[in-house]
Amino acid sequence: MNEDRDNLTGEFDLLRLAPEVLRARDFRLYTRGGRRLVDLWQNGGAAVLGHTPHLLLRELKNTASRGLFAPFPHFWEGRFTRALSRLFPGRTFRLYASAPAAAEDLLKKGAAGLWRPFLDPLAPLAAADAPGVLIPVLPGIQGWRGGLPQGLCVLAINAACENALPAGDFLPPVLLAAAARGIYDLIAAAPERVPVLPRITKALNNDSPWQRRGIYLSLGADRGLRAETVPEVWPALFRRFLEAGFLLPPVPDHPLILPGVLPPGEEAKLAELLQFRP
Numbered sequence: 001m002n003e004d005r006d007n008l009t010g011e012f013d014l015l016r017l018a019p020e021v022l023r024a025r026d027f028r029l030y031t032r033g034g035r036r037l038v039d040l041w042q043n044g045g046a047a048v049l050g051h052t053p054h055l056l057l058r059e060l061k062n063t064a065s066r067g068l069f070a071p072f073p074h075f076w077e078g079r080f081t082r083a084l085s086r087l088f089p090g091r092t093f094r095l096y097a098s099a100p101a102a103a104e105d106l107l108k109k110g111a112a113g114l115w116r117p118f119l120d121p122l123a124p125l126a127a128a129d130a131p132g133v134l135i136p137v138l139p140g141i142q143g144w145r146g147g148l149p150q151g152l153c154v155l156a157i158n159a160a161c162e163n164a165l166p167a168g169d170f171l172p173p174v175l176l177a178a179a180a181r182g183i184y185d186l187i188a189a190a191p192e193r194v195p196v197l198p199r200i201t202k203a204l205n206n207d208s209p210w211q212r213r214g215i216y217l218s219l220g221a222d223r224g225l226r227a228e229t230v231p232e233v234w235p236a237l238f239r240r241f242l243e244a245g246f247l248l249p250p251v252p253d254h255p256l257i258l259p260g261v262l263p264p265g266e267e268a269k270l271a272e273l274l275q276f277r278p
Contacts, residue, residue, distance in 0.1 A: 024051035027259035045137035139182030233278035
């Protein structure tokens with residue numbers, strides 16, 4: 001494990017506590033030194049289908065082999081927006097390398113919000129009663145800054161908000177190809193992505209400080225934890241989970257995401273961790 005534990009002041013600096021990741025497969029990370037970690041962060045949701053979806057990798061390889069890494073105009077932009085229309089009919093779309101200031105302002109005012117799939121097992125891809133601007137968290141290649149996706153930031157906009165936002169950016173076709181494939185994979189996975197985890201369900205019903213929505217867990221104020229204390233206890237929780245073989249999100253604003261596959265032994269270990277009250 002990385003022993004550089006000082007000066008953890010950056011937004012994602014808790015990741016410095018983890019060993020170097022040499023490869024990722026499905027919902028597991030394989031690190032230098034031979035450790036295997038269950039990934040409960042999943043890059044904030046960009047790896048919600050795992051780190052190695054077969055069709056996404058194939059699309060990525062095919063597009064990369066053509067050298068399409070620069071932000072050229074390309075037909076993949078149209079294919080990506082058509083895929084987005086499957087999830088958000090009636091909306092238009094702006095694509096950015098990073099969220100514009102106008103989007104951040106709308107987010108602060110409550111006129112924009114992140115959209116995540118699989119919040120409701122009965123309607124896993126629902127976007128009803130949503131704000132005027134949605135910022136989807138979708139499978140693909142993304143980073144994060146300030147609580148918003150970077151590298152590929154999508155805004156799904158209703159007609160009333162179109163004039164409040166600047167024109168979009170040109171983005172590398174290799175990113176757009178992977179993201180479009182990710183949407184179709186997401187739609188195909190919708191009936192099965194919310195796992196049945198009886199041990200986790202029992203732990204959450206047994207005075208756990210965590211609350212669940214679909215595949216997402218967060219520390220909840222209604223479970224006896226004050227919201228302002230969550231950032232204070234998060235580093236200790238991160239270390240506790242890491243020592244047990246689980247990677248928590250490095251920032252408390254990101255939810256813990258349950259893996260699509262979790263063997264009984266790992267489920268029992270995670271259930272025990274979820275009952276710990278910080």
